[in-house]
Amino acid sequence: MSTTAPHPRDSRALWALAGLGAGLAGLAVSYAAALALTVRQSPVVAVAEAVIRLTPGKLAEWAIQTLGHWDKPVLVTTILGLLVVLFLVAGLLTRRAWLLGLAVFAGLSVLGLAAVLTRPGATAWDVLPLAAGFGTWLIALNLLTEPLRRLREHATGSPSSPLEPGGPGFGEERRTFLLRAGVLGAVAIGSGVLGRFLGRGRRHVEQTRNLLRLDGVTRPRVPAEARIGLDGVSSWQTPADEFYLIHTAIAIPTLDPDDWQLRIHGLVEREIVLTYQDLMDRQITEAWITLNCVSNPVGGSLIGNAWWSGVRLADILALAAPLEGADCVLQTSDDGWSCSTPLAALTDPGRDAMLALAMNGKALPLEHGFPVRTIVPGLYGYVSACKWVVEMEVTRFADVSAYWTERGWSEQGPVKLASRIDVPRSGTEVAAGQVEVGGVAWRQHVGVEAVEVALDGGAWQPARLAGVPTDDTWVQWAATLEVSPGDHLLRVRAKEKGGDWQTSVQRDVVPDGATGLHEIDFTAT
Ligand SMILES: Nc1nc2c(c(=O)[nH]1)N[C@H]1C(S)=C(S)[C@@H](COP(=O)(O)O)O[C@H]1N2
Numbered sequence: 332m333s334t335t336a337p338h339p340r341d342s343r344a345l346w347a348l349a350g351l352g353a354g355l356a357g358l359a360v361s362y363a364a365a366l367a368l369t370v371r372q373s374p375v376v377a378v379a380e381a382v383i384r385l386t387p388g389k390l391a392e393w394a395i396q397t398l399g400h401w402d403k404p405v406l407v408t409t410i411l412g413l414l415v416v417l418f419l420v421a422g423l424l425t426r427r428a429w430l431l432g433l434a435v436f437a438g439l440s441v442l443g444l445a446a447v448l449t450r451p452g453a454t455a456w457d458v459l460p461l462a463a464g465f466g467t468w469l470i471a472l473n474l475l476t477e478p479l480r481r482l483r484e485h486a487t488g489s490p491s492s493p494l495e496p497g498g499p500g501f502g503e504e505r506r507t508f509l510l511r512a513g514v515l516g517a518v519a520i521g522s523g524v525l526g527r528f529l530g531r532g533r534r535h536v537e538q539t540r541n542l543l544r545l546d547g548v549t550r551p552r553v554p555a556e557a558r559i560g561l562d563g564v565s566s567w568q569t570p571a572d573e574f575y576l577i578h579t580a581i582a583i584p585t586l587d588p589d590d591w592q593l594r595i596h597g598l599v600e601r602e603i604v605l606t607y608q609d610l611m612d613r614q615i616t617e618a619w620i621t622l623n624c625v626s627n628p629v630g631g632s633l634i635g636n637a638w639w640s641g642v643r644l645a646d647i648l649a650l651a652a653p654l655e656g657a658d659c660v661l662q663t664s665d666d667g668w669s670c671s672t673p674l675a676a677l678t679d680p681g682r683d684a685m686l687a688l689a690m691n692g693k694a695l696p697l698e699h700g701f702p703v704r705t706i707v708p709g710l711y712g713y714v715s716a717c718k719w720v721v722e723m724e725v726t727r728f729a730d731v732s733a734y735w736t737e738r739g740w741s742e743q744g745p746v747k748l749a750s751r752i753d754v755p756r757s758g759t760e761v762a763a764g765q766v767e768v769g770g771v772a773w774r775q776h777v778g779v780e781a782v783e784v785a786l787d788g789g790a791w792q793p794a795r796l797a798g799v800p801t802d803d804t805w806v807q808w809a810a811t812l813e814v815s816p817g818d819h820l821l822r823v824r825a826k827e828k829g830g831d832w833q834t835s836v837q838r839d840v841v842p843d844g845a846t847g848l849h850e851i852d853f854t855a856t
């Protein structure tokens with residue numbers, strides 16, 4: 332008997348099936364893990380989103396026109412179909428060499444990783460479902476192909492197996508394979524069911540959110556003068572799904588507005604409890620406000636500008652009537668996170684500090700604090716922008732500490748003056764001659780008076796500024812420079828209204844925000 336030609340019992344179909352079984356089990360486990368963590372989407376959906384991002388505009392338009400609302404389900408189904416094929420192939424490859432099958436699963440995981448991590452607001456936790464899926468793939472592939480490998484040894488009459496081909500060993504190995512396949516199938520179905528179960532809270536709240544009618548909330552209209560009109564400069568309004576995300580919660584709260592309450596207590600004349608309906612019954616305030624994170628490094632992207640709608644905190648706090656001596660409001664989120672906010676910033680009649688219900692004209696996305704979060708113009712998020720806020724204790728800074736202040740960050744967090752170059756991108760090539768450069772600058776609640784750029788350490792040259800509706804938003808800037816062929820260094824600085832130019836002194840983000848000037852390299856040819 333030949334030792335090389337596959338014996339008919341070394342069935343390709345079983346190997347392909349092993350690959351498929353392992354693949355589906357891994358998918359199911361990663362799906363369940365994603366829902367258990369309430370991360371936004373499973374890795375498969377992240378890949379679908381990445382495909383959408385990378386699809387050329389023309390093709391995307393065509394797809395939307397031909398498929399309409401079905402474009403995304405069709406895309407996800409196509410990806411799942413491709414995965415099934417790849418799983419079958421991985422099984423067949425494993426028959427030749429274990430490493431080949433592994434390579435397929437590793438490749439898919441890397442692809443998933445890239446899709447998950449390049450999504451705006453990706454956090455380290457988003458990697459967990461992928462890791463769980465990859466781990467399941469390896470274990471399941473091993474479990475399923477091991478009996479097949481032994482089966483082959485019998486079939487090829489390998490000297491290591493004393494069993495006669497067709498002898499009792501075949502039935503045994505085949506039973507082992509089927510048993511393991513059955514167990515894995517059960518694990519896959521179990522994970523899928525568990526995922527649905529874990530995800531039901533979120534689905535319910537998503538549905539409630541989609542059905543909410545928010546009277547008084549209007550759609551955002553970007554002022555025409557806010558656009559500087561230079562391609563590559565961050566869009567003045569940040570779409571909600573591109574808005575950076577920062578939260579310490581692993582599984583985000585999924586709160587039904589009907590169950591949400593905000594208790595305001597502490598150093599107040601009257602303790603009050605507000606429901607979602609109470610907020611909706613009040614006058615809605617709307618404003619463009621730029622929110623940024625104290626952890627944003629110089630030139631970083633932890634900043635976004637949105638149209639926020641909500642109820643003014645000054646009015647709400649007036650109902651509670653803070654007592655003499657109070658200087659702080661300790662805000663607590665449903666997930667336990669807390670921040671201490673200067674009372675004066677919340678009661679300031681000239682500042683649109685609000686309990687926000689909507690972002691860019693729609694009820695807050697779950698990740699951005701649904702159903703209610705705080706937004707305070709001019710303060711970093713870590714001292715003010717409490718998501719899923721459920722409690723406010725009027726108190727004194729001297730008497731309390733909050734999540735980040737306990738960890739060495741400053742008690743006060745006014746936003747520092749900053750400016751960023753968006754065009755050209757660092758490390759890119761441009762055509763020499765007249766070069767358009769541009770970006771954004773911000774100093775919320777104070778305003779930006781001027782922006783200047785300097786090429787290769789030369790003289791500062793004024794940039795053009797776009798318009799802004801208030802001083803609570805960032806401002807786009809642009810400048811036209813004469814650039815000779817070669818490598819160049821571009822720097823930017825901003826001047827705040829009635830104040831100084833941005834400092835070039837470099838300071839770390841801890842304890843109260845980075846300083847220093849953003850600079851980029853580019854090459855003109
Ligand atoms: N519940 C809760 N709220 C939070 C945080 C958090 O970790 N948990 N992070 C804060 C920080 S540091 C910032 S910068 C903003 C970010 O808001 P966003 O995720 O909507 O962009 O939320 C703030 N509110």
Ligand SMILES: [Mo]
Pocket residue numbers: 577623624625626711712713
């Ligand atoms: Mo932050």
